[in-house]
Amino acid sequence: MNIGIAGTGSYIPSIITKNEDFLEHQFLETDGTGFNYENAVIIEKFKAITGILERRYASPDLNTSDLGHLAAEKAIQDAGIDKEELDYIIFAHNFGDVTSGKIQGDTLPSLATRVKHLLKIKNTKCVAYDMIFGCPGWIEGVIQAMAFIKSGLAKKCLVIGGETLSRVVDDHDRDSMIYSDGAGAAIIEGGSSSGEILSHASVTHANGEAYYLFFDKTYKADGCPNTRYIKMHGRKIYEFACTHVPQAMKDCLDESGVDIKAVKKIFIHQANEKMDEAIIKRFYRLYGEQPPVDIMPMSIHKLGNSSVATIPTLFDLVRKGELENHEVKKGDVVIFASVGAGMNINAITYKV
Secondary structure, three states, X not given: OOEEEEEEEEEOOOEEEEHXXXXXXXXXXXXXXXXXXXXXXXXXXXXXXXXXXXXXXXXXXXXXHHHHHHHXXXXXXXXXXXXXXXXXXXXXXXXXXXXXXXXXXXXXXXXXXHHHHHHOOOOOOOEEEEEOOOOOHHHHHHHXXXXXXXXXOOOEEEEEEEEEHHHOOOOOXXXXXXXXXXXXXXXXXXXXXXXXXXXXXXXXXXXOOOOOEEEEOOOOOOOOOOOOEEEEOHHHHHHHHHHHHHHHHHHHHHHHOOOHHHEEEEEEOXXXXXXXXXXXXXXXXXXXXXXXXXXXXXXXXXXXXXXXXXXXXXXXXXXXXOOOOOOOOOOOEEEEEEEEOOOEEEEEEEEO
C-alpha cells in the first residue's frame, strides 16, 4: 500500500520584519561586551551568510497552536477529507505556546490537543500528541504517521509543524535575526493516488553534539539571569550539518532505489542559505555529480528560519505554484531533509 501526502496547508504570519529593523538593536558578544563595528556591518554579514532579507512574525493575538490550526484547516480542505476521519494529529514544535509578551512556554494541554479542539473534531479515537524533535520534527511526524498507517493503526493522519521563535530570542544576540514564525501541515493518507513515501532515514547524534542548540540567559550583563532564550553554537552546527546531513540523504535515497538524476527537487530545512548550498553540493559529490541549478527551492530570504515549519510551508508553496521558478508535478521524485536540535537529522524520499 502506498502512503502519501493527500493535502497541504500553511500559515505565513502577517508581520514583516526586515533587516533594517535591527539597526537600532544593541547586539552584544557572548561575554556582554559590544562589537567593534556598527549594526549595519553586522546585518550585512548576516545577510551574506544566511540569505535572509526579512522574516515573518505572528501577530500578538496568535499562538503556535493557532498558526497550526490555520495551516491544518487548509490541509484538510486541500485533501478533501472529512476531519472526523483523522486517526492521529501530530504537532511538531519546540517551545509550545509562548504568549506574546510573556516568557513561559505552555504545553498543557498539548498543542495537538488544542488544534483538535479548535478544529471541533468530535471523534474521540482521533489521538492527538506533540513531537519534540528539533527542526526535523515535521519530517519525523510524517515518518511516524507512515508507520501508523503501514501497521494498520491508522488511515489518515494530520502532521503539523509550527513555531513562534520570535518570542524566545534574546534581542542582544545577533542570531535572533535568523528566527521567525509560521506553520505548515499535511494530511498523510494510505491507499490513495496522492503520492508515495519511498524511503526514510533518521539519526540522533548526542555524544557531544546534544547541546549545539540550547537554552541560556541573555548576553546583557544586567539582564534577568533566570530568563532563558534559544542559543546556538553556530559554527559547530554548520560543520556538523555539512558533515552528516549529506550522508543521511544518500542513505535515504539509496534505500529508495531512485537514481540521483531522477530527483527533481530537494526541500531542505531553511536554516542558512550558505549551509544549505554546501549540504546539497556535498550530497551530489557523494554521487560524483553536480547539483542542478534549480534543485533547491528557498523561502528563507523572505520567511526566515521558522524551525519545524520551514519544510511543510516550503513544500506547500511550491506544490501550489506560489514560489517563483519552482514547481512539482505528479510523478516527480523529491527529497525532504532536515537537521536540528538533538542533534537530529532525517530525510524522506517522496514520489509526488
